[in-house]
Amino acid sequence: MDIKPVKAFDRRIICKPDKSVTHRAVMFNAAFADRAEIRNPLISADCLSTIDCMRRLGAEIEVGKSIRIVKGGITEKSAMLDAGNSGTTMRLLGGLLAPVEGRFTIKGDESLSLRPMNRVIAPLSLMGAKISGSNGCAPLSITGAKLRGIDYDMPVNSAQVKSAVLLAGLMASGKTTVREKVVSRDHTERMLASMGAKISVDGKNVTVEGGNKLHSADVDVCGDISSAAYPFAFAAGLDGGKTTVENVGINPTRTGILEVLRAMGAEVKIENVRGAAEQTADITVRGKVYKPVTVGGELIPRLIDELPTIAVLTALCEGESVIKDAAELKVKETDRIETTVNALRALGVEVEGTADGMRIYGRGYIPGGGEVDSCGDHRIAMSMSVAMALSERGGTLIGGEACAVSWPDFFTGLFGDKYV
Ligand code: S3P
Numbered sequence: 001m002d003i004k005p006v007k008a009f010d011r012r013i014i015c016k017p018d019k020s021v022t023h024r025a026v027m028f029n030a031a032f033a034d035r036a037e038i039r040n041p042l043i044s045a046d047c048l049s050t051i052d053c054m055r056r057l058g059a060e061i062e063v064g065k066s067i068r069i070v071k072g073g074i075t076e077k078s079a080m081l082d083a084g085n086s087g088t089t090m091r092l093l094g095g096l097l098a099p100v101e102g103r104f105t106i107k108g109d110e111s112l113s114l115r116p117m118n119r120v121i122a123p124l125s126l127m128g129a130k131i132s133g134s135n136g137c138a139p140l141s142i143t144g145a146k147l148r149g150i151d152y153d154m155p156v157n158s159a160q161v162k163s164a165v166l167l168a169g170l171m172a173s174g175k176t177t178v179r180e181k182v183v184s185r186d187h188t189e190r191m192l193a194s195m196g197a198k199i200s201v202d203g204k205n206v207t208v209e210g211g212n213k214l215h216s217a218d219v220d221v222c223g224d225i226s227s228a229a230y231p232f233a234f235a236a237g238l239d240g241g242k243t244t245v246e247n248v249g250i251n252p253t254r255t256g257i258l259e260v261l262r263a264m265g266a267e268v269k270i271e272n273v274r275g276a277a278e279q280t281a282d283i284t285v286r287g288k289v290y291k292p293v294t295v296g297g298e299l300i301p302r303l304i305d306e307l308p309t310i311a312v313l314t315a316l317c318e319g320e321s322v323i324k325d326a327a328e329l330k331v332k333e334t335d336r337i338e339t340t341v342n343a344l345r346a347l348g349v350e351v352e353g354t355a356d357g358m359r360i361y362g363r364g365y366i367p368g369g370g371e372v373d374s375c376g377d378h379r380i381a382m383s384m385s386v387a388m389a390l391s392e393r394g395g396t397l398i399g400g401e402a403c404a405v406s407w408p409d410f411f412t413g414l415f416g417d418k419y420v
Contacts, residue, residue, distance in 0.1 A: 001397045001411075003388040005368065009234045009241045011416070015223025015248045017042035019406050020159070021278060022067075023050045023088045024191050025219040029069045030059035031096055032195065033216030038067040040221045045404045049084035053093060053106070056081055072216070077102035083138075085109050085333060085376075085405050088160055090138060092188075094120045095164030098129035099171035100144045107139040111333050111376055120164045123152050127168055127176070149174035149210055157301045157328060159184035159253075162206065169208040170197060177207040184301045185253045190277045191217065222249030222280045226305040227407050229257050230382050230414055232285045233309045236266040237316050237390040241287035247280045256302030260310055264289035264317055292319035292362055300325050305332075308340045308383035311360055315349040316390065318364040323357035333405075334377040343384045346370035347391055366391035374399035378406050382414075389415065 022042040027050055029036035041047065043063065051061055058075030062068040074097070083090035083106055090106050094117070097104045107113070118136040125131060127150050130143040149172045152165055162178050166188055169176025183204055192199050194217045198209035228245040235241035250270065258268050267286040273279055295303070295310060303310065307323055314321035329336040341353040344360070348367030351360045368391025374381035381402040388395035403410040 001400045002394065003385055003397055004394045005391055006234070006389040006415070007238070009238050009243065011231065012244045012246065013231050013414070014246045016227035016407050016413070017221040018224035018249050019044065019046055019226070020088065020185060020187050021219070021221050021249070022047045023086070023092065024187055025221060026050050026061070026067060027054060027092060027096065028191055028195060028214070029216055030054035030061060030072050031074055032214035033069060033072040036069040036072070036216040037218045038221060039219065041067045042221065042224065042406070044406050044408055045084060046086040046089065046406060049082065049086045050089045053081040053083065053089060069216070074100050079104050081106045083108045083112060085112055087112060087115055090117070090140065091120045091160035091164050092167060094131060094140055094142065095124060095167035097142050098124045098127070098131055098145065098168045099147045102144050104142045105139050106142070113138045116331055119156055119158060119161045123150065123161070123165045124168055126150050126152070127172055129168065147172035149176040151177045151179070153179045154181065157182050157184050159186070159188070163188040166192065166199070166206060166208050169210060170212045170214070172210040175207050175209050177205055180204045182298045182301050183253055185251065187251065187278070191219070194277050220275070222275065222278045223247040224406070225249055225254045225257065228283065229306045229309045230386050232257065232261060233313055233383070233386045234389065234414070235285045236261055236264070236287045236289045237313060237386070239288045242284065244282055244284040246282045248283045250279050250281050253302055256299045257306045257310065258283070259299065260293060260295055260303065261285060261289070263291065263293050264313060265291045288316070289313050290317050290364070292317045292321040294322040294324070296322070296324035296326070296357070304328060305379060308336055308379050309386065311340050311344060311351070311358060312383055312387040312390070314360040315344060315351070315362050315366050315387070316364060317362045319362055321360045321362055324354070325356055327356040329357070332377070332379070334375045334380060336377070336380070339375050339377055339380045343372040343380060344387070346372050347387055347395055368393035368395050371396040371398060374402045376402050378402045378404070382407065382410055385411070
């Protein structure tokens with residue numbers, strides 16, 4: 001697909017629904033509740049993987065404009081599950097199924113089968129789970145076992161690992177505490193609390209009590225700030241660029257991108273804050289960014305999925321920008337240090353990968369003209385499409401269909417009729 005340079009951007013967009021929240025709303029209600037309605041869900045390949053897994057475990061789920069859990073509960077005693085490309089589906093299901101009587105296997109696609117699963121196998125095994133992988137990767141084999149609560153210091157920053165341990169803790173004996181070094185997205189904690197779980201948060205530590213009886217919670221899914229990042233970047237990267245994205249989730253564990261946009265010199269206005277468990281707002285971003293930045297430390301988990309997009313914007317700021325403390329990028333859908341660096345280089349940007357991020361030597365513009373392969377990674381496909389549109393000469397994108405993982409109609413939704 002050829003992407004032409006776009007010289008003006010002024011659009012009002014309704015934010016795509018949140019992927020992390022949709023996964024959890026479907027999974028938790030389908031596992032623990034009888035009936036529930038999930039309004040404004042994200043219907044994308046990843047979320048369909050979660051729906052498919054929960055159906056195979058016995059839940060009845062109707063998918064329309066809303067997702068209806070018609071009959072919840074894990075009733076199957078044996079199931080072969082396919083998480084597709086979705087790390088959230090596989091890791092959260094690992095924790096959810098560890099205490100359930102039965103035998104379960106969870107496989108994934110080629111990319112997911114290369115991603116580390118020891119990070120969930122290790123804490124769940126400490127709880128007494130019978131769970132194994134293949135050389136620390138998928139497929140996961142689980143035989144339901146009685147679990148005991150643990151006090152766990154997280155060696156990696158991962159909401160997926162935290163969630164897996166908390167879900168297992170719901171049905172373990174005693175209390176389970178997860179201690180994080182830096183707080184990662186807390187959608188699991190918020191949703192379990194709204195379903196009546198005995199869960200408490202004390203700074204960077206979360207404790208859940210075993211033997212919980214949960215009730216259903218209808219969910220209005222907020223917009224996904226990770227998807228909003230693309231229109232934000234479009235507006236922030238152009239002189240006179242402007243976008244208002246409506247209904248963006250502003251959970252503070254997710255809003256790091258807004259701080260970086262401001263630090264780069266973009267104008268960010270947050271209006272009409274509303275909602276309860278997960279608040280949303282209408283966010284207006286105006287360009288153009290021009291100040292190089294260093295992004296690292298406690299900010300990283302709050303913008304981990306936006307880093308390829310942030311890297312694109314740094315190229316438009318004259319001077320050296322640094323992304324550090326982000327080694328987790330290596331174990332995403334692709335090694336995003338490598339795929340981001342390769343893609344930016346193909347577009348003429350001077351950039352070098354480091355052990356935990358990258359250095360971008362911004363020239364204030366992106367030459368463009370090259371060919372970028374998404375390598376099957378939705379975030380690379382979307383962030384690099386924006387990079388090409390913001391570049392002098394545009395470019396060619398290979399593997400644009402990867403967008404289906406989180407934003408199936410990305411090109412028409414974001415570019416309108418201007419993308420080819
Ligand atoms: C997610 C957590 C993050 C994030 C992913 C979604 C979640 O992954 O990158 O896109 O829904 O919990 P990690 O838990 O591996 O950091």
